[in-house]
Amino acid sequence: MQVLLADEYGFCFGVERAVDMVEEAVAAGETVRSLGPLIHNKQEMQRLAHDGVTTIDSPVQITRGETAVIRAHGVTPEVQKELEEKASKVVDATCPFVTRVQKLAARAAAEDRHVVIVGAPDHPEMIGVKGYAPDHAFIIRDESELDLLPRLRRPLVVSQTTIKSKTFFDTAEAIKSKTDDQVEIVNTICSATRDRQEAARALAGMVDAFYIIGGRHSSNSVKLLAVCKEQCERSFLIETEDEINPTDLIGAQKVGVTAGASTPEWLIQKIVKHLKGIGNEQSIGLMP
Numbered sequence: 001m002q003v004l005l006a007d008e009y010g011f012c013f014g015v016e017r018a019v020d021m022v023e024e025a026v027a028a029g030e031t032v033r034s035l036g037p038l039i040h041n042k043q044e045m046q047r048l049a050h051d052g053v054t055t056i057d058s059p060v061q062i063t064r065g066e067t068a069v070i071r072a073h074g075v076t077p078e079v080q081k082e083l084e085e086k087a088s089k090v091v092d093a094t095c096p097f098v099t100r101v102q103k104l105a106a107r108a109a110a111e112d113r114h115v116v117i118v119g120a121p122d123h124p125e126m127i128g129v130k131g132y133a134p135d136h137a138f139i140i141r142d143e144s145e146l147d148l149l150p151r152l153r154r155p156l157v158v159s160q161t162t163i164k165s166k167t168f169f170d171t172a173e174a175i176k177s178k179t180d181d182q183v184e185i186v187n188t189i190c191s192a193t194r195d196r197q198e199a200a201r202a203l204a205g206m207v208d209a210f211y212i213i214g215g216r217h218s219s220n221s222v223k224l225l226a227v228c229k230e231q232c233e234r235s236f237l238i239e240t241e242d243e244i245n246p247t248d249l250i251g252a253q254k255v256g257v258t259a260g261a262s263t264p265e266w267l268i269q270k271i272v273k274h275l276k277g278i279g280n281e282q283s284i285g286l287m288p
């Protein structure tokens with residue numbers, strides 16, 4: 001049984017960078033506290049907790065002598081300032097793709113223009129970006145929420161980094177009806193989610209079974225499962241190797257593997273090894 005990895009899988013650039021920055025601080029002997037879970041993966045969070053990394057819900061929980069971490073989603077300028085005042089050091093792991101959206105919003109607000117961000121209003125990334133243009137920005141999920149917007153002044157339209165392009169461009173087009181001014185549309189969608197989906201789709205058509213490694217509450221992992229299921233009926237979303245049922249692999253010659261953007265490489269390799277072990281046992285007749 002062959003185990004094949006998709007061309008793109010696992011940690012995205014921003015998450016890998018954030019984990020690396022935290023590991024550097026831990027290696028330097030710092031007491032590291034992340035504002036919100038650094039990453040949506042239980043196993044990786046357990047590993048980091050073992051290294052002493054703890055999570056806080058609010059900047060008030062930080063005390064002198066500690067290192068505060070801003071995760072890849074970023075925060076508002078107020079929250080950043082509060083962390084800088086309280087902590088001995090702040091590790092700013094905001095993904096550079098998110099920083100770009102924050103800067104675009106701040107620039108438009110400084111020019112007294114409106115900013116419309118297409119995305120989920122309660123998502124931490126959106127809350128952070130809005131904080132860069134607090135009196136000028138509006139967040140809408142899609143064009144169905146157009147009525148929530150006032151008449152707009154020389155608007156800038158940007159997107160949450162993880163939404164679908166179609167949602168963004170349809171909404172941006174509809175926003176033109178809310179202003180008499182020129183609309184500046186800047187596509188700030190990051191390609192990480194799309195790249196993983198396209199690579200999974202390409203592989204799913206060539207295999208007999210597919211394992212997607214990721215959290216059951218991770219939206220990008222759940223979407224990967226849906227993409228794989230379209231091509232490969234035997235597709236499963238798993239968090240650890242314990243969830244693999246060898247009988248699901250009966251007769252499988254090729255097994256595909258991918259992982260959500262928050263799944264660490266060590267966990268992926270552990271599961272690949274486990275799958276290869278099942279393949280070996282089946283080939284020598286120890287399993288059905």
Ligand code: SF4
Binds near residue numbers: 013190
């Ligand atoms: S999904 Fe994209 S924007 Fe978000 S952290 Fe990863 S690389 Fe950055």
